[in-house]
Amino acid sequence: MKFTLVAKDQQSSARAGVLETDHGKIQTPIFMPVGTAGSVKAVHQRELEQDVQAQIILGNTYHLYLRPGIELLEKAGGLHQFNGWKKPILTDSGGYQVYSLAENRKIVEDGVTFKSHIDGSRHLFTPESVMDIQRTIGADIIMAFDECTPYPCDYSYAKTSMELTHQWLKRCVARINSTEPKYGYEQALFPIVQGSVYKDLREQSAEFIASQNQQGNAIGGLSVGEPHEEMYAMTSLVCGILPAGKPRYLMGVGTPENILECIALGVDMFDCVMPTRNARNGMLFTTQGIINIRNEKWKDDLSPIDETLGGYASTFYSKAYLRHLIINKEILGAQIATLQNLTFYLWLVKEARKQIEAGTFTGWKNQMVKKVSQRL
């Protein structure tokens, strides 16, 4: 894996880069659509490639481990073979879902025991097993096993949790170093900075994570309910410590506004369920702002969903038609809205990259933040 910076903004910490993986190059900053159980919901693989123009997608270790299961993924030759997505894949470590979805989860020093949200079966995730699982899934980028603290979270819990995450990280690194890529292509480990909203913990964590000298680094534990100012402050602080020559991935963020602001702070990679999940509820992200398509005001608006954005879903279908589909719970409604939102998210980061290269990022970003966060 190789990361090359190609441009830096003069008025902010924004950067444009290229991350080379064995499944192809990723132009950063980049947004990664979430493909929870091996499918970006409501989107065909060819649409993801040709319409959305996604460059890398995310898979969830917790979901993939439970279904279809590691055995089948191994038999298929990894997730790329199983779902047909031939570009890079990043998998999270399952840590987040163990906290948010699993029942009766219990943190022990060795790892986390939990009960499946599907059938109640019991499982143990350890730093070692989670590395092995991600190797078998076939991720190009493997995330370290961490604890994602909730918000709010008191200082002493945040500190203890961060220390546990650091201990686990050492074990992740050791495991990755003592095992081989599963299918012949490189699998890089990204460690995760924690520390909740406490400056000293974030500093300490960022320094520890940087010291592990992996090929990229991630910032976790944000976008969990804290005010945006806290998110930006922590991101800025951590980006200042993480090495400039390696990609920085801000996990689970966020709105178009969040993404633009965090690009300005030096983040290179993002993922979020918002464009896909909210699409299914009728919330559209467009070049003109945010639309709740269920609103009566779109009832007879026969104009294209997002003419400026271009592309199939945005220009072929009208707002009134999409509203009709969403209100009637037609599957095609989820398909169209998801294509719109993902196409917009990928357009946004591509446009940000162009602006960074052109040296016009900050002015553009300040205008764009207003535009894309307004409710139409």
Add this chain to the structure above:
Amino acid sequence: MKFTLVAKDQQSSARAGVLETDHGKIQTPIFMPVGTAGSVKAVHQRELEQDVQAQIILGNTYHLYLRPGIELLEKAGGLHQFNGWKKPILTDSGGYQVYSLAENRKIVEDGVTFKSHIDGSRHLFTPESVMDIQRTIGADIIMAFDECTPYPCDYSYAKTSMELTHQWLKRCVARINSTEPKYGYEQALFPIVQGSVYKDLREQSAEFIASQNQQGNAIGGLSVGEPHEEMYAMTSLVCGILPAGKPRYLMGVGTPENILECIALGVDMFDCVMPTRNARNGMLFTTQGIINIRNEKWKDDLSPIDETLGGYASTFYSKAYLRHLIINKEILGAQIATLQNLTFYLWLVKEARKQIEAGTFTGWKNQMVKKVSQRL
């Protein structure tokens, strides 16, 4: 509207024809995907055209009348403009849904009063209003307002109902003759033969329907639970009476086997929710037979869904991946399975047409019926 027969099978009543409408030509025999509320569920319009290669789709008057409503459809310039499907559209008359979905429906001489299954609001459908509604939806082919009798149905009810359907038909014809196409293109009325499974009623009805001298004719009230032998006997009888020079549409039929057998009896047009509805439950129609993809036996079958059929969904995705998606209620599962089934149905009628033209239909049909109806 013009119908031209281009070939006839020597060993059966099968025919190949071309039905010309103002929205393009339809090669018969043809299967029409059902687009209930203006959307063939889980399929983008471009997929319907390019992958499925549908030539005409069906819309349901009852659903479209309730949502999005006639006012919006009129404002859009008809359903073609509203949903973006630019090839021919046939609308049913709403009669079937009034019986199957509406609450407290009551047949009065003037028509049918019913309560919406969505919000309980009260409505009256008359032969005249239903003609007007279909004109406004913008159907290329408008179906007469009829009563679809259930199965079983006693003789006297079937006779009275058939007579009512005939009375209503006269009013439909009068209304169509006294009104203009709504959007400048031709809108043809197809009357519907009823009579349950009673030979004398079916004969009487077919003769009456033929006497109305419309541009095409339909056979209703079949595929409602009667044994296949009854369906075939009635279809054969009615096809013998309906004029050979006009298209014959067998409503709501059916399985691939039913379609092949009824093509042999002289039917030109079919529709059925089976390929779309059953897809969403994991039932696949393939060139090799019927697959219940939820079955454990497909769990690690990494072969393409239907290599022989060709096309995107059938060859890009594996059975094991589709099974995983369907079991996990992933929307993409419904998308893939629906594309598979519709692509197969359209392939089947296209292949039948080729065989009719080549003079090899009957032998091929007898082989194919066995193949496509076996459970894999």
